[in-house]
Amino acid sequence: MLIYENKKAKLLNILKIGINPFKKFVATGEIKEELGFVSSRKGLMESIINIIKSNENFILPIIGEVGAGKTHLFWNLKKKLLFHNTFYISLENYRKFYYHLYSEYIEELGVEFLRSIANKLCNEWGALERKFGFFHVADIYKVRKTAYKKISNEFEDKIALNDIINAITAHQLDPYKKLEAENWLLGELMDFRDLAHLNLLYDLRRKSYAFNMLKIIIENSKLGSVLFIDDFEKIISLMKPEEGSEEIFDPSYLYGSEGSSLDNIAAQKILEKILNLQKIRGIKIIITLNSIDSLEEIKRNIQEKEKNLLLTFKKPLFLSNLVENDIYKFYMKNMKNFLKTVNYLEFIKEMSKDYFPLNESILKNIYNEADGNPRDIIKFLIKIFNELIYSDEELEDILNSYEN
Amino acid sequence: MNENNIVLFDYIKNSRVKGEFSGSIISKFKEYVNYIIFSDNIKISEDNKVEISQGLMVGFERDVNKHLAFSKKDNFIWNNIEDCPLEYSVLISNEIMEQYDEGQFSDAFPYTITMLHTAGLYQKDHDGLPVNHLEFFQGEILRNPVSLISRGICVADRVVIDHRGDPVFYDSIIVGRDENDELKVSYEPLVNVKMDDDVLRFIIILGIEDLKE
Numbered sequence: 042m043l044i045y046e047n048k049k050a051k052l053l054n055i056l057k058i059g060i061n062p063f064k065k066f067v068a069t070g071e072i073k074e075e076l077g078f079v080s081s082r083k084g085l086m087e088s089i090i091n092i093i094k095s096n097e098n099f100i101l102p103i104i105g106e107v108g109a110g111k112t113h114l115f116w117n118l119k120k121k122l123l124f125h126n127t128f129y130i131s132l133e134n135y136r137k138f139y140y141h142l143y144s145e146y147i148e149e150l151g152v153e154f155l156r157s158i159a160n161k162l163c164n165e166w167g168a169l170e171r172k173f174g175f176f177h178v179a180d181i182y183k184v185r186k187t188a189y190k191k192i193s194n195e196f197e198d199k200i201a202l203n204d205i206i207n208a209i210t211a212h213q214l215d216p217y218k219k220l221e222a223e224n225w226l227l228g229e230l231m232d233f234r235d236l237a238h239l240n241l242l243y244d245l246r247r248k249s250y251a252f253n254m255l256k257i258i259i260e261n262s263k264l265g266s267v268l269f270i271d272d273f274e275k276i277i278s279l280m281k282p283e284e285g286s287e288e289i290f291d292p293s294y295l296y297g298s299e300g301s302s303l304d305n306i307a308a309q310k311i312l313e314k315i316l317n318l319q320k321i322r323g324i325k326i327i328i329t330l331n332s333i334d335s336l337e338e339i340k341r342n343i344q345e346k347e348k349n350l351l352l353t354f355k356k357p358l359f360l361s362n363l364v365e366n367d368i369y370k371f372y373m374k375n376m377k378n379f380l381k382t383v384n385y386l387e388f389i390k391e392m393s394k395d396y397f398p399l400n401e402s403i404l405k406n407i408y409n410e411a412d413g414n415p416r417d418i419i420k421f422l423i424k425i426f427n428e429l430i431y432s433d434e435e436l437e438d439i440l441n442s443y444e445n
Numbered sequence: 446m447n448e449n450n451i452v453l454f455d456y457i458k459n460s461r462v463k464g465e466f467s468g469s470i471i472s473k474f475k476e477y478v479n480y481i482i483f484s485d486n487i488k489i490s491e492d493n494k495v496e497i498s499q500g501l502m503v504g505f506e507r508d509v510n511k512h513l514a515f516s517k518k519d520n521f522i523w524n525n526i527e528d529c530p531l532e533y534s535v536l537i538s539n540e541i542m543e544q545y546d547e548g549q550f551s552d553a554f555p556y557t558i559t560m561l562h563t564a565g566l567y568q569k570d571h572d573g574l575p576v577n578h579l580e581f582f583q584g585e586i587l588r589n590p591v592s593l594i595s596r597g598i599c600v601a602d603r604v605v606i607d608h609r610g611d612p613v614f615y616d617s618i619i620v621g622r623d624e625n626d627e628l629k630v631s632y633e634p635l636v637n638v639k640m641d642d643d644v645l646r647f648i649i650i651l652g653i654e655d656l657k658e
Contacts (some may be wrong), residue, residue, distance in 0.1 A: 169546060173501040173518075174469035174485035174537075175600060175618075176589060177549055178656040 048391050053398060055383050056430050062379035063422040074116035076374060079367035082110075088358060089114075089327070090121060093267060098319055100326045100353050102273075102336050105360030108416025111329040114360065115269045118327075125265040125325075126150055132275035135307065138314045139251035142268070144228045146255065155226055156212075158258050163213040166191065179214045196256070198249035204241045205253055211239055226254075252314075256321045266324050270315065273328040274335045279308035280342070312342065316350050333357065362413030368404050371415075372396060372422070398429055398436060403443045449538030450630040453487060454495070456532045457626055463489045469542050471620050472497065472534040473598060479646065480504035480530075481591060481598055482521060487534055495529055497521040501656070503591050503649055505568050505576070512574045514565030514649040516656075535620055537630055544632045548616030549602045557586040557603055562652035566590070566604075567612070569646050576647075579640075582606050589656070590614060593646035594638055597621025601636070604648065612648060613637050 056062075078086055092101055105111050112129075119127040128149045134141055147155060163169075166188040168179045188206045196202040212222035221235050228251075231244040245251045259266045318324055330336050336357055343350050363371070373393065380386050391397065396404060403425070411417035428439050454461045456475065465488045472487070474480040484500035498520045505512045523529035566587070568576040583606045590604040592614065602616035614636040623629050638645055 171469065171485065171542075172656050173483040173499075175471075175483050175542075175545075176651070176656050177546070178653060180657065 048388055049397055052385065052388055052392075053429070053436065055385060056398070056426070059430055060379070060383065061423060061426045061430060062376055063419055063426055065419070069112060074113050076113075076371075076378070077120075078114075078117050079363055079371055081364045081367050082360070085358060085360065086114075086117060086121065089118065092355060093122065093125065093265070093325055096325065096355075097323055098321075098325065098353060099355050100319075100328060101355040102357040103327060103329045103360055104333055104336065104357050105329065105331070106362075106414065107331055108414045109360045109362060110415045111360060112271055113415070114329075115271065118267070118269070122265075122267060125267045126262065127267040127269060129269045129271065131271050132273070132311065135275070135279075135311050137246055137248075137251075138311055139248055139255060140228065140246050143245060143251045143255050146258070146266075147228055152223070152227065154262075155258070156223075158261050159209045159212050159226065162188070162209055162257070162261060166210070168210075168214060181210055181214045184214065185210050192257075196253055198253065200242065201247065201249040201253045204243070204250065205257065207240060209257075252317070255318075259324055260322050262323075268318070268324060268326045270326060270328045273330050273339065276308050276312055277335055277338055279304040279311075281305075312339070313346070316343065316347070319350065319353050330357075363408070363415055363418065364413065365405065365408050367413075368408045368418060369396070369401070371418070372399070372404055375422075398440075399425065400440065400444075403440060406443060449540055451536040452628050453534040453536055454489060454526065454531060455628060457622075458628075461489055461493075461526060463491055466536050468539070469537040470497075470534060471537065471598060471600070471618075472500070473532050473620070474504075474530045475532045478504070478530055479593060481593075483600075487536075489526065493524075493526045495521075495523045495526050495531065503563070503651065505565060505571070505647060505649070507572065507574070510574070512565065512568055512571060512576055514563055514568075514576075514647075516563040516649070516651055518655075533628055535628060535630060537618060537620075541618060541630060541632045545602070545616060545618055548634060557588050558582075559588040560650045560652045561654050563655045564650050564652065566648040566650050567645060568648075569643075579606050579610050579612065583608070583610060587650050589651040589653075590648055591651060592638075592648045594636075595621070595644040595646070599636055604650075609640075611638060611640050612645070 089101065089103075092099065103111060103114065115127070115129050126146070126149060128145050130142055130145055163179075163184060166184045168184050169177060170179075172178045185206050188210065189203065193199060193202060208222050208225050211218040212226060215222070218239055221231075221239050224235070225231055225239060225241065225244060228245045230246070236242065236244065243250055245254060315326070318326065330339075340351060340354065373396070376392060377386070377389055380388055380392075395401070407418055407421045411421060425439070425443060428434070429436065432439060451462065451466070452458075452460060453466060453470070454472075465486070467486045470484045470487050472482040472484065474482075481503045482497060482500040483503070484497045486498055488494075488496040490496075499518060500521055501516055501518055502521070503514075503516045505514050523531070565576045566578050566582065586603050586605050588603050590599075590601050590612075592599040592601070592604075592612070598620045599614055600618045601614035603614075605613045605615070607613055615634065617633045617636045619629075619631050619633055619636065621629055
């Protein structure tokens with residue numbers, strides 16, 4: 042029979058195995074973040090959700106310094122927006138922008154979603170028309186003609202639209218082409234033979250094809266679409282060549298006027314493409330930036346191109362640093378998750394009294410040192426816990442060094 | 446009769462509803478002919494004239510020394526409903542048609558045989574000229590069967606001939622009479638007909654080319 046158990050010593054022993062309760066200090070668009078928002082940020086979250094729910098198309102800038110938790114915001118939004126398809130895109134991979142965006146969208150929603158959209162569209166285009174009151178004999182050519190007549194005025198590139206209609210109708214109505222058509226719709230790379238079999242000119246790597254497909258699926262989706270573009274500053278950094286960077290040749294030989302470079306042209310194009318997304322009914326774009334100056338610079342750039350597009354920009358929202366109370370809650374929440382993982386949840390009551398193995402004064406010091414920046418706070422916590430795990434020093438000695 | 450299905454004309458019950466109707470309409474000829482017309486319209490005028498435009502008539506006809514199944518698109522006009530060969534016309538409810546549609550587009554049965562032209566799969570001995578290809582199609586799935594079972598019409602999305610040689614209809618609309626000779630319509634996901642019961646009159650497989658305009 043166990044008469045007495047030193048629970049604190051047990052926790053330290055668990056930590057000594059080498060598991061740090063604080064691991065990640067950088068959130069990414071690929072790995073799901075489980076931790077929710079701290080209470081001081083709940084108001085901001087509500088404001089964002091209100092804007093999303095009450096507007097059809099917009100660009101909403103979120104400003105927050107490096108490490109403020111902008112990417113983490115994406116995961117929390119995704120969790121909250123149950124009636125929206127929320128997907129993340131980084132401008133690191135900006136080549137073939139629409140294709141990349143389309144792939145992200147399809148990867149997020151899956152093939153079943155694509156099938157149901159294709160089915161819905163074909164039905165709208167008359168595939169379910171009954172011959173003699175009973176029999177569904179879909180006349181694929183008639184369905185294509187109806188489709189083109191119905192939606193062609195909404196699309197600029199008619200050749201791309203024609204191919205998209207061909208692919209969607211083949212997917213639903215031509216059993217001999219269904220497989221290839223599905224691969225095409227999923228955005229897979231197609232060789233000439235497959236394209237010829239489907240009677241199509243290009244696959245979705247073609248800009249206008251990917252854009253039109255995005256327009257079709259987003260506008261026909263029952264759920265709203267929120268596009269989260271992280272680190273929008275990338276556009277500015279691409280526009281401006283790095284100071285002091287060594288030029289091997291004069292770019293004006295190739296790209297015309299001075300100051301234009303390959304990256305600059307790419308950045309201008311990508312900005313145009315993002316703005317062009319506003320032509321898709323129902324797409325809601327959230328961009329994150331580190332400073333208001335960056336936003337103003339982007340706005341100036343847009344103003345030179347088309348002033349009207351600035352109207353789609355919402356007033357920026359600011360992701361401020363944590364308040365002191367947040368660090369205690371954040372610490373407890375994270376520790377609770379950790380204890381759950383190591384199957385030692387019974388310790389949570391014990392811990393809530395004094396934040397063991399740390400203490401209130403250390404957490405306060407961390408908060409002050411990090412100036413409330415979540416990334417810096419997590420970095421400090423990782424460092425302290427690493428010391429607890431790997432150092433031979435006594436716990437009191439380690440804590441003392443952080444208390445002073 | 447289901448409230449949503451409308452009997453537009455019934456020779457036996459001497460009932461008719463005058464007017465123009467559109468939707469999914471099944472009209473059956475009297476016993477001596479046993480043809481069926483599928484149409485999306487019918488007009489019964491005040492002066493008892495009956496008009497069906499672009500309907501599809503389905504049945505067996507004699508061709509010298511054999512019976513051949515046929516399906517013909519045509520306009521059908523009878524000047525007096527009393528003298529016309531129709532036994533009844535029924536407008537099928539949207540509710541039943543929706544169920545029928547849902548079953549039709551199921552991907553669960555991808556390996557089905559769709560005939561290009563209308564063909565007779567089975568006809569009970571008639572004039573000493575029976576038709577029976579059930580054994581040939583045993584284990585196969587055939588699209589668009591139309592069948593006369595006893596006094597009821599069965600329109601299905603597909604029929605499978607099982608290992609005993611009995612036809613099993615999937616996704617079917619049944620139109621028939623009850624013990625009081627009232628017309629009834631129902632949707633049945635599955636209809637199993639035993640050949641030993643001797644109720645099957647004919648099965649015709651509609652050809653896809655004949656269904657196209």
